[in-house]
Amino acid sequence: MTQAPLLVDAPWLFPPVARAALAALANGGHQGWLVGGCVRNALIGAAPTDIDIATDATPDRVTALCDAAGLRVIPTGIAHGTVTVASRGDHVEVTTLRRDVETFGRHATVAFSARIEEDAARRDFTMNALYADATGAVTDPLGGLPDLLARRVRFIGNPHDRIVEDYLRILRFFRFHAWYADTAQGIDAEGLAACADHLDGLDTLSAERIQHEFRKLLSAPDPAPATAAMAACGALIRLLPGAGAHLLAVLVHVEEAATLAPDWLRRLAALGGEDPAPRLRLSRADAARLALLRDGMESETPPHELGYRLGATAAADILALRAALGSRELDPVQAQIARDAARQTFPVTAADLMPTLSGPALGQRLKALEDRWIVSRFSLSRADLLAPGP
Secondary structure: OEEEOOOOOOHHHOOHHHHHHHHHHHHOOOOEEEEOHHHHHHHHOOOOOOOEEEEOOOHHHHHHHHHHOOOEEEEEEHHHOEEEEEEOOEEEEEEEOEEEEEEEOOEEEEEEOOOHHHHHHOOOEHHHOOEEOOOOOEEEOOOHHHHHHOOOOOEOOOHHHHHHHOOHHHHHHHHHHHHHOOHHHOOOHHHHHHHHHOHHHHHHOOHHHHHHHHHHHOOOOOOHHHHHHHHHOOHHHHHOOOOOOHHHHHHHHHHHHOOOOOOHHHHHHHHOOOOOHHHHOOOHHHHHHHHHHHHHHHOOOOHHHHHHHHOHHHHHHHHHHHHHHOOOOOOHHHHHHHHHHOOOOOOOOHHHHOOOOOHHHHHHHHHHHHHHHHHOOOOOOHHHHHOOOO
């Protein structure tokens, strides 16, 4: 096993509840390690993730030791060896080391293990098979640390075996590439080929799990290279018929130049193709916003009308998508026009037209006046609009 230096600059890695759980295990003669994403992110200075602990203690032993230490234990995943240990409003999941006995899709038959190597072997990527003890010393059973430090996303062992264990790992492969890989090195060829060989497995995944991965993938600072690889192996079009990755790369450039924060629905709109809302089982709010963006990017509605009717945020999203379509940067003047328009208030109310007008006629007149006011770029006053005339 390879020993790495102590973890540094990650004070979040050892919250009190994690220290207490590790101490309780050690006091009972057992070993415990922080494992997975929290160790990975601490080593590369990335944002914190959920804290998970692996241990050679069985769930009932974990429960007894943590109970004795005054910690609350919740059997959240007892059948899979997991309990949640809570204290003072914080919590950590503690899972017994495991080895796979039989795998079938997302589900697996597992047995408890006392060997960290067996637990590591059932994980997905080498950079996720890292363990840190209570002192911060890292244990690297499978040689994942060099991959992490070089920003290489590689499956553990045979990529085909890892994918067949859970076909969602195809999407996780691209998502991890977007977030953690050095894209200058390109994507792991063996992993990409395995993904291409198992596209049929994507049909077995639920819409909710696919949406979850797309949401995370498209929220990365620059998901374009990973999404392009996804398109190249056929996974993108398999999941989103008609979608393409080219416009996304242009959009990311537009966003960076305009200092727009990443937004997964804006980027989903850039992928095009058939409406993805049903396939991803989007919420009504997300589906409505996505439809707004897709329609707006293809429309010719001027910036001032976009800002007034849709608000500053939606207008900025649509203008960014239009800029990407035209392979140009977002025009700051247009963006400012939309922001200013979003603050406008129509100066005429229904009361101004009553009692002369009522019912449908009142609504039609209000709409006609508002349309005139918008066309004037909000220059017509209330008096102008109410003056006799057509």
